[in-house]
Amino acid sequence: xxxxxxxxxxxxxxxxxxxxxxxxxxxxxxxxxxxxxxxxxxxxxxxxxxxxxxxxxxxxxxxxxxxxxxxxxxxxxxxxxxxxxxxxxxxxxxxxxxxxxxxxxxxxxxxxxxxxxxxxxxxxxxxx
Amino acid sequence: xxxxxxxxxxxxxxxxxxxxxxxxxxxxxxxxxxxxxxxxxxxxxxxxxxxxxxxxxxxxxxxxxxxxxxxxxxxxxxxxxxxxxxxxxxxxxxxxxxxxxxxxxxxxxxxxxxxxxxxxxxxxxxxxxxxxxxxxxxxxxxxxxxxxxxxxxxxxxxxxxxxxxxxxxxxxxxxxxxxxxxxxxxxxxxxxxxxxxxxxxxxxxxxxxxxxxxxxxxxxxxxxxxxxxxxxxxxxxxxxxxxxxxx
Amino acid sequence: xxxxxxxxxxxxxxxxxxxxxxxxxxxxxxxxxxxxxxxxxxxxxxxxxxxxxxxxxxxxxxxxxxxxxxxxxxxxxxxxxxxxxxxxxxxxxxxxxxxxxxxxxxxxxxxxx
Numbered sequence: 001x002x003x004x005x006x007x008x009x010x011x012x013x014x015x016x017x018x019x020x021x022x023x024x025x026x027x028x029x030x031x032x033x034x035x036x037x038x039x040x041x042x043x044x045x046x047x048x049x050x051x052x053x054x055x056x057x058x059x060x061x062x063x064x065x066x067x068x069x070x071x072x073x074x075x076x077x078x079x080x081x082x083x084x085x086x087x088x089x090x091x092x093x094x095x096x097x098x099x100x101x102x103x104x105x106x107x108x109x110x111x112x113x114x115x116x117x118x119x120x121x122x123x124x125x126x127x128x
Numbered sequence: 129x130x131x132x133x134x135x136x137x138x139x140x141x142x143x144x145x146x147x148x149x150x151x152x153x154x155x156x157x158x159x160x161x162x163x164x165x166x167x168x169x170x171x172x173x174x175x176x177x178x179x180x181x182x183x184x185x186x187x188x189x190x191x192x193x194x195x196x197x198x199x200x201x202x203x204x205x206x207x208x209x210x211x212x213x214x215x216x217x218x219x220x221x222x223x224x225x226x227x228x229x230x231x232x233x234x235x236x237x238x239x240x241x242x243x244x245x246x247x248x249x250x251x252x253x254x255x256x257x258x259x260x261x262x263x264x265x266x267x268x269x270x271x272x273x274x275x276x277x278x279x280x281x282x283x284x285x286x287x288x289x290x291x292x293x294x295x296x297x298x299x300x301x302x303x304x305x306x307x308x309x310x311x312x313x314x315x316x317x318x319x320x321x322x323x324x325x326x327x328x329x330x331x332x333x334x335x336x337x338x339x340x341x342x343x344x345x346x347x348x349x350x351x352x353x354x355x356x357x358x359x360x361x362x363x364x365x366x367x368x369x370x371x372x373x374x375x
Numbered sequence: 376x377x378x379x380x381x382x383x384x385x386x387x388x389x390x391x392x393x394x395x396x397x398x399x400x401x402x403x404x405x406x407x408x409x410x411x412x413x414x415x416x417x418x419x420x421x422x423x424x425x426x427x428x429x430x431x432x433x434x435x436x437x438x439x440x441x442x443x444x445x446x447x448x449x450x451x452x453x454x455x456x457x458x459x460x461x462x463x464x465x466x467x468x469x470x471x472x473x474x475x476x477x478x479x480x481x482x483x484x485x486x487x488x
Contacts, residue, residue, distance in 0.1 A: 004143035005225035005233045010291040013459030019199065022288055025336045029454040035395050036447030036473075038403060042440050043477045043484075049427060050484040053420045060418060063410045072407035079399040086396040089337065092351030093358065100266045112396075120401040127405050127417030288457075322378065331381040334453050357385060364382035 028085045034078035037071070087112040130160045134209060136167050137217040138179060141226050149226060151217070152176075158209045164216060165193055165204035168230075181230035188344055191280030194221050195230050201285035201342045221285035223294075237281050240297050244305035244323050249316025267312040274307030274352060276345040283339035283349050289332050296332035297324060299339035303352035309359075325360040333357070384449050384471070391446025398439055424488065433485045440481045441474075448474035 016022040041063075048059035062068070090112055091105030134156045141149040154175050156167045165183055172179050183193040186205045193204040196219040198212065209216075224232035250261070283299035290296045305324045309317045324330050333353045340350040402417075409418035416422040426432040448470040455466050 002143075003227070005227055006141050006143070006146075006149060007225045008222070010223070010288075012292065012461070015288055015291065016457065019338070021338055021341060022336070025288075025334075025338075026454075026457065029334075029450060029457060032447045032450035032454055035399055035443060036451055038399065038406075039440055039443035039447055040473070040477060041406070042402075042443070043481050046427070046436065046440065046481055046484040049420070049423060050487045056420045060409060063406070064412055065410070068410035069407065072403055072410045076400060076403040076407055079395070079403050082392075083396040083400055086392055089335070089350075089354075092337075092340070092348055093335075093354035095351065095355075097266065097270065100269050102269070116397055119397050123398070123401045123405070123417075127401075128408070128415045292457075325378045327379045327381070329379070331379045331385075334457070358389070360378075361382035361386050361389070364378075364380070365386065 027081065031078040031082040031085075034075045035082060038075045038079070041071075083116060087116065132158050132160060132209070133214065134158045134167060134212075135215045136171065137215065138168070138171070138230070139217075139219040139226075140179070140229055143228055160210050162209045163205050164197055164202070164207040164209065164212075164218060167209065167216070168204060168218070179230075180228045189278060191278035194280045194282045194285065195219065196222055196285065201282040203280060203282070203344045206344050221281060223285055223287070223291040224281070232281075234281065236294070237279075237284060237298070237300070240301045241279065241304065244297070244301050244320055245316055246301075246304045246308060248308060248311065248314050249319065250313065251315030261313040263312050270312075271307045271310040273347055274303050274310075277304060277307075277343075277347050277349075278345055280344060282342045282344060286338035286342040288336055288338065289334055293328075293332050295328040297329050299333075299349035299353065302330055302333075302356060303347065303349040306352040306356050309356075321360065321363065324356060325363070330356045330360060384445065387442060387445035388449035391442035391444070392450075394439060394442045395446055399443065402439075427485060427488045433488070437481055437485055441478045444474040444477045 016026045045056075045059055048055040063072075087109055091103075091108040094108075095105075096103040096108065136154045136156050137151045138154065139149050140146075140152045154171045156170050156175075158167055158170075165186060168179065168181055168183075172181075181193070181195070181204075183204065184190040185192070188203050188206045191203070194201065195204055196202070196217075197204065197207045198217055201221060204218070218230060220226045220230045220232045224234065224236075227233050254261070277300055279300060281300065284290050287296075287299055290298045302324050305320045308314045309320060330353050333350075335350060335354060337350045340348045343349065405415045405417045408415045427436055452463070452467050452470050456463055460466060
């Protein structure tokens with residue numbers, strides 16, 4: 001009896017539609033676009049800052065307007081999704097063993113959320 | 129005992145006569161406490177003796193009956209009928225070639241699994257007279273969860289990167305390597321790193337996390353792979369930035 | 376099989392992922408305020424200039440910007456692969472180059488403040 005295994009091709013550009021967990025994964029990966037674009041925005045802001053008050057004001061004027069608002073809003077949403085998805089898996093990537101038992105994952109995640117809240121509040125009060 | 133009519137759609141593929149798979153539907157009178165494997169056995173015993181599928185223990189220990197049940201990688205013996213609608217579709221595990229019907233070709237996994245040296249490689253040769261290798265409960269806990277792996281390959285059926293890049297070593301093989309690396313009695317990490325720290329090793333993983341979500345034994349291969357990445361990264365920086373350190 | 380050099384980029388990716396997870400949402404919120412003309416002090420010249428003039432401020436700004444850049448560059452490389460772009464070498468070269476240019480630019484900007 002001869003063998004003739006059948007191979008199912010995986011569609012390279014649409015595989016992620018097959019399961020909701022793949023869609024969640026892709027959403028997480030796409031946050032990198034906004035994080036990246038926002039970092040470039042910060043690089044530009046820094047450059048304008050180093051060129052003096054007028055240049056920096058020019059940067060702020062360019063940021064103002066519907067496109068700037070839309071971009072910052074999209075970045076905010078993407079960044080929050082990135083943060084939650086990142087913190088939620090830290091116990092998997094960096095488990096902590098105390099004595100025999102592992103520290104419950106919820107505690108590690110909770111600690112990250114607490115630090116996140118504190119850092120955000122500090123920056124908010126310093127920066128507003 | 130309540131009975132329920134189920135439409136069981138089974139993927140059929142006969143390598144001798146078919147050029148591609150098709151679905152065949154069987155009407156199965158199921159008891160409420162049945163699992164999908166019971167429904168398949170009913171088909172085999174009463175309706176169609178030609179249906180091929182693997183199974184053995186019927187209690188989530190042997191790892192033979194992995195298949196896609198309504199698109200989700202599952203052990204057929206652990207998929208309860210009452211959790212499903214009246215139409216249940218069973219297919220062979222994704223990302224594996226189909227040998228016949230629900231039977232997949234497992235050679236690739238077996239080769240990869242063997243390549244990570246999934247056995248104890250003691251640090252030094254010790255004669256039996258020197259006594260046992262002692263291990264504390266804390267040292268055992270470090271790797272205990274990984275020993276629960278039953279090689280059912282559901283994590284490979286769930287992993288999209290394995291589907292896209294067939295060379296990828298995959299979740300179970302790498303987490304089994306991690307299991308031995310974490311074992312206080314073992315000294316084989318350097319040998320395993322040569323395999324798992326390669327391109328086709330852990331670095332094809334992008335932490336989708338699907339492997340851990342589908343694991344029927346609640347092993348966390350995704351976590352193991354991230355830990356391997358962290359350790360391999362520390363290795364790399366030690367080797368390249370601190371050449372005076374021990375290789 | 377030989378050991379991969381991926382750790383070079385994975386290290387900054389992981390570090391950047393952690394830094395951006397903590398800091399980017401609040402920065403994006405403040406930027407949103409600025410875009411909506413609320414003018415938070417973070418985006419007023421005197422305030423941010425004074426912060427960037429201090430060596431510690433420089434270090435913090437540089438750390439945040441570079442790690443964000445490398446995190447995003449590496450993850451976006453994987454993202455494009457997942458969307459079916461198979462020219463990985465080209466993608467990687469372009470994205471890491473952007474991150475490198477951003478790093479150098481941020482460094483020069485900070486040194487001239």
